[in-house]
Amino acid sequence: MNPKFQSLRGTNDILPDESRIWSYLEDKISDIFRRFGYQEIRTPIFERTELFVRSIGQATDIVNKEMYTFTDRKERSLTLRPEGTAPVVRAYLQNQLYTKDEVWKLYYKGPFFRYERPQAGRERQFHQFGAEVLGVMNPAVDAEIIYLGYLILKSIGLDNCELLLGSVGCPVCRPGYEKVIVAEMKEHYSELCDDCKRRYKDNPLRMLDCKNDTCKKYLKKVPAFTENLCEYCKNYLAKIEELLKLLEVPFEITPNLVRGLDYYTHTTFEFIYPHLGAQATLIGGGRYNHLIEELGGEDVPACGFAGGMERIIAALKNEKKQLPISDELDVFVVHIGTECFKSAFQLLQKIRSGGMSADMDYRESSLKSQFRRADRFKTRYVIIIGEDELKNRTAKLKNMKTGDEESIKSDNIVSELKKRLIK
């Protein structure tokens, strides 16, 4: 078959076999967020373009080439949200949440959009969940945010991820360190790759992330940022390390963990699942102390992370772990002959009203094919209504696991099923 339409590049239909996994994970993740005291927030799918430009950073790849931006009928530039933090901060300011409480712990989940070349683990419409703590500057928050990510991954069976931890400094020490990089790289400028030449001017810190061999060679001589942090930042990072050790979360200090969004300050971290190819980051996050001010609020500190659903599911599949997903059907109603259809249909709805899952074949299929169907649906009990049963005002109840059959009075079917299925 050649359908007239197909989904756009980088977008996917999540079919029942997959959506079962999605719902399971979403429930599990929401549950953990709630246990940690986070409340859900839902923000619109699109915002003014300027919000993302201001928050993510003019010079970043996301803003420069990866946004789904369009003009609406009033000639406003709008953008499909490429990430979750900026909208949350916007909502926090717009709704003046800070007047109701100094501290907010929020979580979200949903679709996000980036115009990139798709690849396994990278879609144009992808799905993230995330958490933000607004209003507290304390290493305990950073540590808890990291622990939260750790626990989510662990509780779904991904307990062998690597945690990378770093710091991008603060306005006190970052400019100084950028000078160190620039000074060190000055004499090699002509040999740098094109990207690094640009970064040299725009954002020297990003050079540390370069994969080019020549650049890497020279960058090795640059002292690690973790050695050049100001006393405050150094202490802050050390306290997070201390708390993570307390919580028995293994981590690795990465001197050059630079993230692609400009708003980060101090803490940055990433959970990596190494067997996933190039798209290995499952969860990424950090502290963003000046974003709220940048978007027009007071200077409120904040910290958060986001995790990628598609990647987590890919990792889970790679692990070949069985998820405890139940797709069993409680009851399948089998009918024989036109006469019995009505009673079967009525009974079906009664069973459902009684709180059990039930289905039937709406076609007049053979008994055999109805049973085959019941079997495929992993049915626990089959109810059979035929002419004999109709005459005697009874139905046959068959336990599909044991094969046992018994005859039951019509009036008692629902209660008998309940007795067996609902504990």
Place this chain on the structure above:
RNA sequence: GUGGCUAUGGUGUAAAGGUUGCACAAGAGACUGUGGCUCUCUUUGUACGGGUUCGAAUCCCGUUAGCCACCCCA
């Protein structure tokens, strides 16, 4: 955005320019009221649009989509 690889029933795979075959899945039956196992039968395909050729799944071009690497990020 750059480079490379790929596209055959619903799914997974064969056919080295000459009849699109197999397995699984799906449907019907093998007992005139009973599923899983077995057996039989049936349905369904060369991604789309051009070109080369007597003849194209096969060669060429374009489109679309997927994959891989770069880039970036969740």
